[in-house]
Amino acid sequence: MEEIVIIESKRSTWEKVKGYGYLLPAMTILSIFMFWPFFQTIYRSLFLTNNLGQNAEYLGLGNYTELFASESFWNSVLVSFKFVIIVVFVGVVLGFITALLCQKTFPGIKIFSTSYAMPMAIASAGMAMIFQVMLNPTVGIVNRILGTYINYLSQPSSALLVVGILTGWLNSGMNFLYFSSGLASIDDSLYESASIDGANGIKKFIYITIPSLKPTLFFVVVTNVINAFQGFGQINILTKGGPGQATNVIVYDIYRNAFMNYRYGYASAESVVLFSIVMILTIIMFKIRGKESA
Structure with missing residues (x-):
């Protein structure tokens, strides 16, 4: 039998670098709008700045030392984690339940699907203003229905919960689309086989639906956690x-220190810490996902 000889042709220098040339426009845009501001933030966090945001005095890790010794900062960290838990829970549960409701065909399904996905099309600032009217202690519909005259946004015990529920509802529209796509990808033959074996609806849900949706659920949780840490507009409005520091999440504290107190170096240090927290949580979630898949 004649032996087949494979001759590898040598690539020219242009062919070797051509692929990087295609990536150059994207890398340039990312460098200008993402990487450069990020490294500038790290650099500025090492300085004391003036009111114009210009570096005035090198402090080294002075901003970080002051930051970690601040009770206000640690309160912001605690409030942020509480806020994230509320937002993720409300957003994921609402998105999942509404996606399940739209899996069955019935009259008006398109109207319901559109209404469930509507939150993703609403600006958080606009919805926050509507929510503010709804919670008004005298004319708001919430107090009218409950027969109370409570200003829930001025109560430290309820303000964070209210803002968290609003943010979770705003995220539920996108979660609805993700879960709907995940549910639609489940093979109907799995449910048919389970029915033949005598499985009821609850067992189908536990042993077929939930395991099949694990990748989608993981993706939804990760994106919701990242988005929740960045929540700002609704809290600002x-x-x-407030009240006090009940809803003073890290992002709002960064805004307050930078644009109200003009402490840009200190706010930059907070931004770096926030980035580190989100990155560590993301890595942990991916590690947990990897162990479950192994």
Whole structure:
């Protein structure tokens, strides 16, 4: 039998670098709008800045030392984690339930699907203003229905919960689309086989639906956690971090230190810490996902 000889042709220098040339426009845009501001933030966090945001005095890790010794900062961290838990729970549960409701065909299904996905099309600032009217202690529909005259946004015990529920509802529209796509990808033959074996609806849900949706659920949770840590607009409109510091999440504290107190270096240090927290949580979630898949 004649032996087949494979001759590898040598690539020219242009052919070797051509692929990087295609990536150059995207890398340039990312460098200008993402990487450069990120490294500038890290650099500025090492300085004391003036009111114009210009570096005035090198402090080294002075901003970080002051930051970690601040009770206000640690309160913001605690409030942020509480806020994230509320937002993720409300957003994921609402998105999942509404996606399940739209899996069955019935008259008006398109209207219901559109209404469930509507939150993703509403600006958080606009919805926050509507929510503010709804929660008005005298004319708001919430107090009218409950027969109360409570200003929930001025109560430290309820302000964070209210803002968290609003943010979770706003995220539920996109979650609805993700879960709907995941449910639609499940093979109907799995349910048919389970029915032949005598499985009821609850067993189908536990042993077929939930395991099949694990990748989608993981993706939804990760994206919701990241988005929740970045929540700002609704807090700025509804509570401005109050009452007291009940809703003063890290992002709003960064805004307050940078644009109200003009401490840009200190706010930059907070931004770096926030980035580190989100990155660590994301890595942990991916590690947990990897162990479950192994």
